[in-house]
Structures are given as C-alpha cells and as structure tokens.
Amino acid sequence: MYENITRHGVAHQKRLYGSYGDKIIDEYDLLERKGKTKAEIVAGMTQKIISVGPRNVSRHAGDPSALNVVDIALSSIGLARKQQFENAVKADSRVSKFLTPPKDPAYHLEIPQP
Structure with a gap:
C-alpha cells in the first residue's frame, strides 16, 4: 500500500x-x-x-481458505495477450470479481474457495 x-x-x-x-x-x-x-x-x-x-x-488480507485474492501486473501478461487474458478470466465462473487497469493498477481477481 x-x-x-x-x-x-x-x-x-x-x-x-x-x-x-x-x-x-x-x-x-x-x-x-x-x-x-x-x-x-x-x-x-x-x-x-x-x-x-x-x-x-x-480483501488481500482476508482468510485465503475462504477467498483467494491476487493482483497480476499487466506487464506480466503483455499487451499482445491482454485481450486473450481478460476474455479467459471473464469466462471463468470461479472468478467472483475482476478489476482491470486503469481502474486498478493491476488485474485484480477474487476467487471464493469451496
């Protein structure tokens, strides 16, 4: 922070x-x-x-056995794969929340745990 x-x-x-x-x-x-x-x-x-x-x-500081929260830098995806990555995340029903740059500095994914 x-x-x-x-x-x-x-x-x-x-x-x-x-x-x-x-x-x-x-x-x-x-x-x-x-x-x-x-x-x-x-x-x-x-x-x-x-x-x-x-x-x-x-949410990053929560209980990971209940919710996994991860940030992924756009630089680790690369501009060439940006749209492919975003489409894959949006299509994954396990992801409950997905924030993208520029709203968030990184890709922010929240995945509830079973």
Whole structure:
C-alpha cells in the first residue's frame, strides 16, 4: 500500500479503497507531512491497519481458505495477450470479481474457495 501511494498518489489510492483503507492512506499522509521516514510511515500504517482490522482494509488480507485474492501486473501478461487474458478470466465462473487497469493498477481477481 505504501509503494502504491508513493507511486500513484494519495488521491488515486483513495479512489481504490473504501473508508477503512482511506484511514490508512490518511495515516500515510499525516506521517509523510511530518517528515517521517519510510520505516516510520510503514510502521504507523501497519498499526492503523491492525486497529481497523486488516480484512476491512483490503480483501488481500482476508482468510485465503475462504477467498483467494491476487493482483497480476499487466506487464506480466503483455499487451499482445491482454485481450486473450481478460476474455479467459471473464469466462471463468470461479472468478467472483475482476478489476482491470486503469481502474486498478493491476488485474485484480477474487476467487471464493469451496
């Protein structure tokens, strides 16, 4: 989350997360404005995630025996196979949620577990 905020900015990340994620992003923003180091910011963000509940912040932090969540970089697919990959994911009934760039920085797949 830290890396994505520094790469894409606070406003961009707030469009991706809900109210709980926004609290973590706000913590980043507060600590960054105070001139804290990366380690201090990450530690502060971690404590905020723990306090609000990891699963509330991101589905990536949920129970993998219930839901697998994976992000796949577009660069690992390649532009030549982009449409083929997207069509295959959309056709797979096991995938309950599929976000694509540019809405999400990566392909985001959620797969409920039996």
